Amino acid sequence: MRSPAVAFAINVRVKYHNTFLFRASGTQSAEANRNGCWPGAEGYEGVVMQVWKGLAGALALAALLGHASAQEKPKELGIGVFTFMSGGPAAYGMPARNAAGLIFDGINAAGGIGGVPVKPVYVDEGQGTDAVVSEFRRLATSGEVSAMIAALSSGNCLALAPIAEQLKMPTVAWNCDTHQLFLKDKYDYVYRANSSTIPEFVATALYVLDKKPDLKTVAIINPDYAFGHDAAQIFTAALKAFKPDVEFVAELFPKLGASNYNTEISRIMAARPDVVFTNFWGADLENFVRQAAPRGLFRNSQGVLSVGEAVLQSVGSQLPDGVIIGVLGDGWWQSPVAEKNAAAQKFVADYQAKFQAYPVFPSFKMANTILALKAAYEKAIAAKGGAWPTAEELSAALDGLTVETLTGGLTIRSEDNDGLVDQIVGVTAKSDKYPFPVIGEMVRYPAELVTPPAGTDPIAWIGSLDKDFLAKLPKPGSAQ
Amino acid sequence: MPIVVLAVLAALVALLPAAVPWLRFVFIITIASGFAALGVAVLLRAGLISIGHALFYAVGAYAVAFLMRATGTTDLFLLLAAAVVVSGLAGLVVGAFMVRYRAIFFAMLNLAVSMVVFSLLSKLYGLTGGSDGMRVATPTLVGSALDREAFNAVFLYVVIGLFVAAGILVQLYFRSPMGEALAAVETNEVRLEYLGVSVRGVLLSAYVLSAMLAGLGGAIAGIAIGHVVPEMAYWTESGHFVLVAVLGGIAGPAGPFIGAIFLEVLRTLASGFAAETWNLVVGVALLLVIFFLPEGLYGIGAKLFRRRGAQ
């Protein structure tokens, strides 16, 4: 049950958003903050807003007896950052951790967020969901952090989201993409700064249909948890929408971190499918590629590595040309958009100098999420006339946020808190510049085309896609 | 004497979080593992070491999650009671098979069964959510819904009450004829049978009791964390319970709780300089206790080392 005061506050928040939505870009709000006022806050409506907000805040406060009152500007801003730093998944999680360090250093060198230096607190998701949940609770209730960037794993996000909501802790999901996160539950404190599994794997399927229009048989091998099962369901639904008679000759779900896939590979090779789809990631994907590539799996079948960009530098040289590679979003460092963005190129250069590798898409997901959180803080500070925002005000600023990221644009849509991000897909192509393959025949599917509208059943939406929809799509190679 | 120790512990655990609210959650989890360790300690009294009791810990936790999802039950006491009953039943089924074995085989079979359950919980994605686990909403307290922090404040005292009650009950059990027979299983099982005592009956009842205690611990942990995952049944978790029991000492019911609290204090102290090497610290502490403090921190009458004198 919601108390009237809280409901009132929510009402105010929605209105407040409609007013300021169009200006919520990171640099602008920073500017406004330095001037000590927010342009839109002047005039009658702005004053009313302030009064309403104050009133609503006071009422909400009365309803939540005993909770902290007016926010003082902290000496430093603690932000919890959750990623895998140990075990097989660290192959995917550490590039993100590295990116976070670079971006936070950059923010602090430029004066922090709203003049407050940022102190990231990193939490290793490799210690298991229960430990991750405990750590989240501890950080949130001990006052050590004011916002969370969590998490990498879909399983952890599903576990953390209701807790973030209970503890009123503004939380931005940076990588986890299960579409179940916002499907049934409505949150006020949990947002996602990246796309969900729906656009990600619909995009992969669309690309496969374009490259292999006459495919008949498909094998799927995914890790055995929400991410793997979701992807299998979405990829299957998307293929069946356009090719109802496609046959799935093997659907295997080895457990996460199983490491030895040789028998599964034999089983798939025995079935001789036209297409082999996997959304393995991290060390699992590296192991799979190292075991499957020498055995010719990607020569006999069209390989689809939907999370493949993240391992191009480590095992990509074992792949033949033409294997379909997904990016899960737009975070490919050589995409035309990223190459035109000076900040992105500086990030790539800094990253390469510090870690002797190029940033992979998980690095960009993390970097872009931090930039989104920073933009939200600045938006909230500006809206409050330079005063430090409460958790609720920060969450309100995340709602409907639009930011320019290193690799494109991001909008967190207000209806379901989900992120809208373009999807890049391509194939492996030999490079004369690098000792590993790069992405060729690139396509960039616009977010609004491949993301179902909020509130629709995503699988039903996929089933409703038709030839007219295909006609609207950009073609492979169009974004090269 | 054990009752006094229990009472002092309870008072300490009850008062501290009033000063530091976020300690509530830590204490609840600590006591939850204390329950599971107490279950392990019951069996250790008979010289049986189970590296599979995380199974019942997980059963208790999943019982709460399933009951909430299937029936919409949210009452805290109903959920805890149901978890105890379900884990007791699981203990009865598994125990009927286990009491045929001793020593290493007992340890290994417990491990195997818990790993079967771990694999099933991870594998049955449609039913259990696989390795994503299941959510546990904040329960209601005798009909009234509380927000999470308020609930935890009350829950801590409920849990302390339960741990004092369980401690007293286990103490009574140890002193009952069944409990005395349990200790005798270790010293001389065959003689016990000549006396006309059904060793399997004694062991089975102890096994069911230990399963219920572990299940209660799991239910408490599941409710406190708000999420249950298959890792709760993983064998290292079982090893952790044995470790807690031995660290604390298995002679009295307060031992495992002392062990759990000691570990948590150690973890807090170590988090500053040895967060990355936590297992190492615990491993060394365990070796020190085994070799130099054979009776555990609780310190009275260690069963494990008694036999050394007898040989």
Place this chain on the structure above:
Amino acid sequence: MLQALMPLLVDGLANAALIFFVAVGLSLVFSVLRILNVAHGSFYAIGAYASVSLSLWIVSAGLSPWLTLPALAVSAAIVAAILGPAVERGFLRWTYGRPESLQILVTFALFLIFEDLQKLVFGVQSLYQDAPVQLFGTSEIGGILYLNYQLVLIALAVLVVVALRLLMSYTRFGKLMVAVVADPEVSQALGIDTRRVYMAAFTLGVFLAAFGGALASPTVGVAPGTGPEAIVLAFAVAAIGGLGQIEGAALAALVVGVVRVLAIYFAPEFEAVVPYLVMLAVLLVRPYGLFGSVRVRRI
């Protein structure tokens, strides 16, 4: 028909070989020392780390990749030479004659310590070095390409079973071990230095564990979690075969490997549970394993 069955057979044997190497050291240690070594999985993981590190060094130093092959055995031997005597003399010998539960706890404590030492020494990320796999190339069997390295492992597993049997039956050291297993007190009275036999047997067990990890590392890599996973599988296989039975472990590995492959081909959802289901099924019928014998209850 045979053509279709060949992949099943090859995959089954390849799986069995990997599983056998996980378990054989545990069985050997148990047969002599009567200790269930929970830290066995740690030796497996440390062996894998050591061999990956050595191979990475060989490759980065520009030496011949063929040197990575002996590196597999050499790294395992180094691990065994250092850790075997240290652990046995430093910790285990104090527990001889004490209750099994205490021995299990000591090895569990060692397991915890080794887990963190691995992270300190080798880092927390997954490591691999697949030069040995690439050296051997591939072969086509039943229409499917296999890594020749998989076939090499099968041959090696057979070789190790035979070698251990010969060692036990025909060498002085083997006979001493058999004598100590049969009756430690009488052996000692006859002038056998049981301390040295224990130490040597334990070191051999550590070598087999580390060698198993080293052999697996080129295909599956190594990461935190490798140890804990290995030990459960080793327990299951050792229990199925009968604790302390080398041939039992080999047969058990074969059964688990083949059943696991059948599961992946025909009922993939059961694959993860296979070792434990086989174990429960065997132990229900034969409580002390396929080759195990009932030990006399003490009075």
